[in-house]
Amino acid sequence: MSLIFTDDQKSLAQTVKRFVADRSPMPRVREVIGGEHAYDAEVWSRLAGDLGLAGLIIPEEYGGAGATHADLSAALRELGAGLVPSPLLACVLTAGALLALDDEPAKHDLLPRLAEGGLVGALAVSEPGERHWIPGTPATTATGSGDAVTLSGTKIAVLNGAEAGVLLVQATGPGGAALYLVEGDAAGLTVSRDAGVDPTRSTATVTFDGTPARPLAGDAAAALDRVADLANLAIAAEQSGAMLACLTMTTEYAKVRYTFGQPIGAYQGVKHKLADMYNRWALSDAALREATRAADEEPAKLGAAAAAARALTSSGYLTSAKETMLLHGGIGFTWEHDAHFYYKNAIAGNVLAGDGDYQLDRLADKLGV
Amino acid sequence: MTSTDEFRARARAWLEQNAKPFDEAADYDLEGTAVPLEESKRFQKALWEAGFAGITWPEEYGGQGLGPAELIAFSEEAADFELPTGPFTIGLGMPGPTILELGTEEQKKRYLPPLLKGEEIWCQLFSEPSAGSDVASLQTTATRTETGWIINGQKVWTSGAQHSDYGAIIARTDPSVPKHSGITMFIVDMSHPGVTVRPLVVATGHAPFNEVFFDDVEVSDDAVIGRVGEGWAAAVVMLRHERVTIGTGTRARSNPLGFDSLLELARARGLNDDPAVRRRLALLYARESALGAYGRVLHEESMAGVPIGARGSAAKLAGAEQALWAADLAQDLLGADLALGGADLERVVMAVVAAPGNAVAGGTNEIQRNIIGERVLGLAKDPGVDRNTPYNKLKLSR
Numbered sequence A: 001m002s003l004i005f006t007d008d009q010k011s012l013a014q015t016v017k018r019f020v021a022d023r024s025p026m027p028r029v030r031e032v033i034g035g036e037h038a039y040d041a042e043v044w045s046r047l048a049g050d051l052g053l054a055g056l057i058i059p060e061e062y063g064g065a066g067a068t069h070a071d072l073s074a075a076l077r078e079l080g081a082g083l084v085p086s087p088l089l090a091c092v093l094t095a096g097a098l099l100a101l102d103d104e105p106a107k108h109d110l111l112p113r114l115a116e117g118g119l120v121g122a123l124a125v126s127e128p129g130e131r132h133w134i135p136g137t138p139a140t141t142a143t144g145s146g147d148a149v150t151l152s153g154t155k156i157a158v159l160n161g162a163e164a165g166v167l168l169v170q171a172t173g174p175g176g177a178a179l180y181l182v183e184g185d186a187a188g189l190t191v192s193r194d195a196g197v198d199p200t201r202s203t204a205t206v207t208f209d210g211t212p213a214r215p216l217a218g219d220a221a222a223a224l225d226r227v228a229d230l231a232n233l234a235i236a237a238e239q240s241g242a243m244l245a246c247l248t249m250t251t252e253y254a255k256v257r258y259t260f261g262q263p264i265g266a267y268q269g270v271k272h273k274l275a276d277m278y279n280r281w282a283l284s285d286a287a288l289r290e291a292t293r294a295a296d297e298e299p300a301k302l303g304a305a306a307a308a309a310r311a312l313t314s315s316g317y318l319t320s321a322k323e324t325m326l327l328h329g330g331i332g333f334t335w336e337h338d339a340h341f342y343y344k345n346a347i348a349g350n351v352l353a354g355d356g357d358y359q360l361d362r363l364a365d366k367l368g369v
Numbered sequence B: 001m002t003s004t005d006e007f008r009a010r011a012r013a014w015l016e017q018n019a020k021p022f023d024e025a026a027d028y029d030l031e032g033t034a035v036p037l038e039e040s041k042r043f044q045k046a047l048w049e050a051g052f053a054g055i056t057w058p059e060e061y062g063g064q065g066l067g068p069a070e071l072i073a074f075s076e077e078a079a080d081f082e083l084p085t086g087p088f089t090i091g092l093g094m095p096g097p098t099i100l101e102l103g104t105e106e107q108k109k110r111y112l113p114p115l116l117k118g119e120e121i122w123c124q125l126f127s128e129p130s131a132g133s134d135v136a137s138l139q140t141t142a143t144r145t146e147t148g149w150i151i152n153g154q155k156v157w158t159s160g161a162q163h164s165d166y167g168a169i170i171a172r173t174d175p176s177v178p179k180h181s182g183i184t185m186f187i188v189d190m191s192h193p194g195v196t197v198r199p200l201v202v203a204t205g206h207a208p209f210n211e212v213f214f215d216d217v218e219v220s221d222d223a224v225i226g227r228v229g230e231g232w233a234a235a236v237v238m239l240r241h242e243r244v245t246i247g248t249g250t251r252a253r254s255n256p257l258g259f260d261s262l263l264e265l266a267r268a269r270g271l272n273d274d275p276a277v278r279r280r281l282a283l284l285y286a287r288e289s290a291l292g293a294y295g296r297v298l299h300e301e302s303m304a305g306v307p308i309g310a311r312g313s314a315a316k317l318a319g320a321e322q323a324l325w326a327a328d329l330a331q332d333l334l335g336a337d338l339a340l341g342g343a344d345l346e347r348v349v350m351a352v353v354a355a356p357g358n359a360v361a362g363g364t365n366e367i368q369r370n371i372i373g374e375r376v377l378g379l380a381k382d383p384g385v386d387r388n389t390p391y392n393k394l395k396l397s398r
């Protein structure tokens, strides 16, 4: 019922925060970004394994911790604040899709591996030229039947597509749109990593050319609707954390940077922008809390609450990241300063898994407007 | 059923029996006078008798001694009804909590129960013609006598003074020290012959607030709230409660600029299929529900012992911005009809006209931003050229 953190959530947040400070501080993030890999495998294995984040919202019967969405959001805030590159979001969405389907063999095979972090999963839904991140009728097709199904088509913006051991692919089969399981090393699968604006997030373009796939039993549309809610929750949590990081960084700077004999924070032109930044964060974060509460206690309200939270965090973070650059003056525009990484993360995060208009349309639908 | 669910069910049942359901078609009661005062008092008393007044206040002062969950449950249920409790909002939201926090045992026993029972109405006597944002520069004086104090001066924009039995007033008790140090807060009996209340008409044409004049109004020593010379600290406590009260008021269906009302308006005007309108309505909902959630976070934290500090200012600012934002949307939905008016649009037109008041009452948006910047984020204070100057040496707009 509560919107404030439990002691367990506070301690989880504290643990993740300390881990980020020790193992993935910004200088290390810069090294990872400059390297060949999308994320630091060692950091990921500890996040997934030692801290148990990959299996947090996977039920115990499938090898997870059966924790709450509020728990997950407590951890994601800290990862978002540190811009930690990791496939956690992709794995949460993959697990969420599987959990919403009725394919027990696939659940028993994949969920325990996703829960321990040994397997990275990716969700391939968006297609070129389609504004909706989840197409109603995908152009990607599935042909054949039984064990002999193959996929053909192209999927874009596949989060961690290049790192995934398995992909859940939405395609139009004989009975309409459905979800299919494709192994990462399947024949006829081409994955090319995008040179996206946000170097902390890895996305890929994935093409299927007669690629062997296994149809997944269950209601794909319902599962993807659930995934859209989960994506909104998870991205909103990361963005709330990142917004707070921007606010904290800029507030500290406003206390130590002097002009005309005063700290810049004494000037209302700066102070009032920071106050607005505070309010954007405080209100978005409250919306996020309401959304996680709905996810854990009142699922009927989740769709609207998650879209509302996401609409506020995405636009709010973008504005705050921009202000962070501006209020740092010249240094805020340099490569050496971290502000631009937040800005890029906000730009990409604003359109990831559905842009602002998509979220508002979704919210209007859920509200029956 | 948890005890909160039971409480909620009991509240719902009581409201259905005793309160008027929200009626879209009813006159918009800006002044709070559509309901006779006696009716408001009777309702507040019944509310108290049923156990729904002072939900989180201690039992020894007439409260229910319950937690934020019950308070929130009641507010949510009450949102569907039109409660004629307007005259008590100030007393219950500002002087009441301040007396609870700073008052003497005698003051708490004397003033809190009649407030909860709807027997006495209060107002807040802070602003003066030349001291609003900078209320610490106030000019009303309280001069020592043998047995108490004599108050002289003028207050302005005093909401509800016309109905009030008591007021919480701040007055200067020592002009020789810097402005924040020489102030004291008193309880003043509004029926004293030296108190004159004159209505002030606002932009909407209504008169919700007043000018109040004090000519040799005597108060006794036990009328001091907090300590002599520490009235500024008491005022800050009251202003914090005010901002929390204003900022965290739950979403009422009767708010003509709320999501439910503007959705109705959009439907009535056939605009709810327009993609741009749908998105703005969705955003209105998102902002409104975030504001509600933020209010609940603050309530829960304060009940859990986490200090709210100055964060009521964040809620207050957000609420004022929401009203202005929603007024813009209402204007766009109405188009030219807004200017032309008409009986069926009076509610919403009046609400649009009244919206800027939200950004002034209880401290302007600029003042809230200063407070958030300085007291929540810890930024450098305004240099405050007047902070250390004795009051009687200050430059003031007199």
Ligand SMILES: Cc1cc2nc3c(=O)[nH]c(=O)nc-3n(C[C@H](O)[C@H](O)[C@H](O)COP(=O)(O)OP(=O)(O)OC[C@H]3O[C@@H](n4cnc5c(N)ncnc54)[C@H](O)[C@@H]3O)c2cc1C
Residues within 6 Å of the ligand: A268, B123, B124, B125, B126, B127, B128, B129, B130, B131, B132, B133, B134, B156, B157, B158, B159, B160, B209, B357, B360, B361, B362, B363, B364, B365, B366, B367, B370
């Ligand atoms: C509907 C309504 C109800 C009210 N009810 C009450 C009541 O019950 N009791 C009561 O005591 N008062 C009440 N008030 C008064 C209210 O608190 C004051 O009007 C308010 O604090 C602003 O003060 P002012 O009017 O003197 O404006 P000013 O202080 O003169 O401000 C004028 C403008 O200057 C800006 N400004 C001033 N100082 C600064 C600064 N330091 N930095 C940046 N900008 C600044 C303000 O934001 C504003 O835009 C009410 C007002 C309204 C509108």
